[in-house]
Structures are given as structure tokens and as C-alpha cells.
Amino acid sequence: MSTKRLVRRTVFDSFIFGYLIMVTLTVALQPSSEQMLKLGQNTLIFLATMFLGALLSAALNKSKNPSLHTLGEKLFGSAGTVHHHETVSYRSFANWQLGIFFLVTFVVGVVVTRFSFSELLNEDGFEGAVRLFKGLGNPNFDILPRAVLNIIETIFMAFVATALSVPFAFVLSFFCAKNVMKGPWAYSLYLLLRTFLNFTRAIEALIWAIIFSVWVGIGPFAGMLALWVHSMASLAKQYSEMVESVSEGPIEGILSTGATPLQTVWFAIVPQVLLPYISFTVYRWDINVRMATIIGLVGGGGIGTMLIQYQGQAMWPEVGCIILVIAVVVWGMDQASAIIREALK
Amino acid sequence: MSESILSIKNLVKTYPNGVKALNGISFDIQKGEFVVVIGLSGSGKSTLLRCLNRLHDPTSGQIIFQGQDVAQVQGEEVRTLRKNIGMIFQHFNLIPRHSVLSNVLMGRLGSISNLQSIFGMFSQQDKEQALKYLKLVGIAEKANLRADQLSGGQQQRVAIARALMQEPAILLADEPVASLDPATCHVVMDYLRKVNQELGVTVICNLHFLSLVRQYATRVIALKEGRIIYQGRPQEITDEWFAKIYGQEAKDVHVN
Secondary structure: OOHHHHHHHHHHHHHHHHHHHHHHHHHHHOOOHHHHOOHHHHHHHHHHHHHHHHHHHHHHHHOOOHHHOOHHHHHHOOOOOOOOOOOOHHHOHHHHHHHHHHHHHHHHHHHHOOOOHHHHOOHHHHHHHHHHHHHHHOOOHHHHHHHHHHHHHHHHHHHHHHHHHHHHHHHHHHHOOOOOOOOHHHHHHHHHHHHHHHHHHHOOHHHHHHHHHHHOOOOHHHHHHHHHHHHHHHHHHHHHHHHHOOOHHHHHHHHOOOOOHHHHHHHHHHHHHHHHHHHHHHHHHHHHHHHHHHHHHHHHOHHHHHHHHHHHOOOHHHHHHHHHHHHHHHHHHHHHHHHHHHHHO | OOOEEEEEEEEEEEOOOOOEEEEEEEEEEEOOOEEEEEOOOOOOHHHHHHHHOOOOOOOEEEEEEOOEEOOOOOOHHHHHHHHHEEEEOOOOOOOOOOEHHHHHHHHHHHHOOHHHHHOOOOOHHHHHHHHHHHHHOOOHHHOOOEHHHOOHHHHHHHHHHHHHHOOOOEEEEEOOOOOOOHHHHHHHHHHHHHHHHHOOOEEEEEOOOHHHHHHHOOEEEEEEOOEEEEEEOHHHOOHHHHHHHHOOOOOOOOOO
């Protein structure tokens, strides 16, 4: 078995075993909240349990009996070998491992989210919700003209953000494609850009909106900038995956004519990725319209900002009208982008 | 005998994964020859051709072409080399979404600047040349169709026209008929012979079918496990040699 597979199997198994031991310890010892907050110490304990888990995994997988093998072995184990010997499912260790892991996680999840039927059926709370729904069900169309103007602002915000992100993402995508960036220097640049874009994408558009609303002030400009940064990183990633999946044949064909690297990208790769690029871009605009609505909630301008103002004053009929407008536009964009993408295939 | 155009000395290619594709190959090619390289899949035929125009970098050895060791050239010189050696492929390697004419014009990429090519600024002269070569391979009337609307054999002829646009001294053909039906095979092979005889372009061609080899080659080189095991005139390949090249089990398949 290759080292890579071995590492993956060990990490996977030891995480599950370590996690199960940690949960058992927590339930058995009932640590105080003060003890729970000692991050360094708890991390050490977790690492120790993971180490135990790694030992357990190694011991189990040494066994000749395949029904004793762990889930990690089943997932990452030796490539290509199909286990023909069928074992009864409840006799397989891996199945028990998966089942217990899932069950424990579900129970812990219910506890952590403070799931409570009494809250859900509380009379006061329920009446509040009914009042809200009544308001939403009787939208106040007096504010419709302003809502329409605001959603137009949102659509344009999404459009400009998408349009501005395309040229940057287009150029970046080739520098982020493994099959284009060959050679040690090119590969280092590839890794650097990939890391940078992953980092940028890891920060949600909502967070970018908060950053930019401090930077350039609350309003559609901040929202547009936030969407632009996020779209650029997302599109560059999607585009570069397309570049990585192009067929090599045309690249060889163009290279053999004595073409420069730029000519090779332009004539051999671009024709192969153009349609998927357009398709991704249309979809991104669609996503951006939805995101722009949410971003408006934190001061990104457009319909979202309007929504949060009425919501703050508990003016539910007005909120109902705004939600209706958003729903119609999002539905329309969704349909349009699906139809356009279908046509591009 | 005419002058030698290509001289290969002790060529070795080891891939990064440790596979030794070429194991010390040496031979000369004379101007105007139609050399066919035969051998099983994995015998190193494709690697050999790709080393000649530096689509792959040889590990060691010499390739003397036009007085230069092309195994050593770098950067701009690699592109000049590729320009002077045309190549066609098993899967044609055209750009499907471009027109036939535009595909042929791409043969000029090695001669024009980045800016010119990106804006599609091919000269009138180039366009006339492209049409001339399309006429030569008998598909001038398809010039404005999209390349992917053509049949396999037609696409391979477009690929030949593209290679000819480079005004190459040598034309490499990597299994040019392996994905074509038998009838079309001969059409494509006939055009390759035409290019060889009428334009005087030296052809080095990888082939599978021995019957085609006997018909078209002026000389045969047989590879096995990265070494030359036979060199000579195609008529001289006996059944005994055939069994050596392709293994005892093999049978000669006739294509007509």
C-alpha cells in the first residue's frame, strides 16, 4: 500500500476513534465549562486519543480476517482489489464503525443545537409566528415601486460584480491549471495562486461585504466589491478545473507547429473551455443576485438593505412585499440561467 | 545515396516514472525517404517521434538535424525546430470548433507573432497557401466547414495540410491511420506518399499494419522494448522477422 493511502487511512480511522473516545470521556467525566475552555489541554488529550485510535486501526488492519478491517481500510485501502468474500453486514467491523459514528454524531448534534419541542410548541412564540405569517401573507404593495427600484439596483450590482470578475478569473484560470503550469517556477506560481484563491474563497461574500462596508462605506458599492472578490476567486477555480480537463490532443497539435505558449493556450485550450466558461459565468450571475440580497442585509445596498430596515421595525406586510419581489426575481433568474446554460451545451 | 537529413545517435528516453521507453537508438534518415517505424504498442514508436520534435525531451543521446543537436536546444530554438518538422497524429488533433481553413492556417503559428495570431491576422498570402494545400489533399471545398463536421479521413487530410503550412523538411506521422477504417487508410496513406514524392518532404511514419508498410515504406525500422531489432527494405521482412517483431502469436492482417 502506498504511503499516501496509509496516511489517509490512519488519519481517518484515528480521527473517528479519537472522536468517539473524546465523546465517551465527556459524557463520563462531565467536565465543567471552565475545563471545556482549556483549548490547548483538550487538544493534547484529543491528539492522545487519536494516537490510541491509530494504534487500534493498525492492529485491526493487520488481521487476516477482512471483517475486522476498519472503515479507513475500506475507503482508502489497497487500490483495485475488490473484496469478493461477502461478510454479513453486522459482522463487519467497518459497518459498526460507521453506524456508531453516525449515531453518536447525531445524538451529540441534537444536544449541541438544544433541540427542544417545548420551545417549538410554546404558545406565545407560536402566536408571534402566526402574526408574522399573516403580515407576510398580506403584502403591502404601497412600497412596491421602491422595492422594484431596489431590486434593479441589486441585479445591476450582481451584474457589474460578475462582469468585472470575468477578465481577472479568465487570466488567473490558466495560471491555476496544473496542465498549463509545468516546470518548477510555473508550478510554484501555481501553488501560490491556488493557495491565495482558496483563502479568498474561504472568506464568505458576507464577510467581504462587512470589510468593504467599513472601507468604502455602506451601500451598493461595498456589496459590489464583496461580490466581485468572491466571484473572481470562485470563477477562477471553476474555470481552471475546466482547463485541467481539456483534451491533450489539440495542445500537442498546436505545439507541434512551433507555437508559443500563449498561442497554444489561445488556439488549443480556449476553444475547448469557452462554452463552459460562459455557462459558469451565467450561473455565477444568478448566484450573485441571490448573494446580493443577503449582502444587502449587512449594508451592501439594494433590496437586502431595504428588507432589513422594515424587518427591524417589524413591519411584516412591507417585508412580505419585499420577499415576494425577491422570490419573483430569483425564480426568473434561475429559470433564465438554466435555459441559457441548456442552450450552451 | 543522397545526403542525410536526420542522424540519431544513442537516443535514450526514460520517463519520470522510471519507464525506459527508448534504450539507445541510432539510425540515419536520408532526404526524401519514406521511413516506417513498426513495433507493438509500448515499443517506443510514439516516444521516438515525439523526441524528434521535442514534444518530449530525450534523456540522453544526439539528434542531429540541420547541423544542430536538437536534443540540446532550448526555448525559442525548440519552436524553430518544431516549425521545421511537421507532425500529424492518430487522433488528428485539430481544433474542432474552428473552421477547416483556420485549422490549416494554424500551421503558420510558428512564423507569426503572438499579437498577430490572437487577432487572427493571417496574411492573404497565407490564406492562398492554405487553400492550395487543402486542394492538394483534395478537400478545398470543405474549407469553411467546422473541423468536427468532417469524417476521420478528411480530418487527417486537414492535419496534413496544417503540417504542410509549416513548410517542413520532415513530416512525422504518429499512427496516422490507426483510427480510420481500412478504405480511408489508403486515401490518407496515398496523400502522405504524394507529399513525400511530389513535395520532397521526408516522412517518418509509425504504423501498425504490415501490409501498409510493404506498400508505402522505402525503409522499415522495427522497435522492440525501446531498441531497434530490424532495419531494411520492407520486402525483406520475412515471417520469421514478423514473429520476432510482433511475437509468435501474431498474424499479418491485410488492409485493402
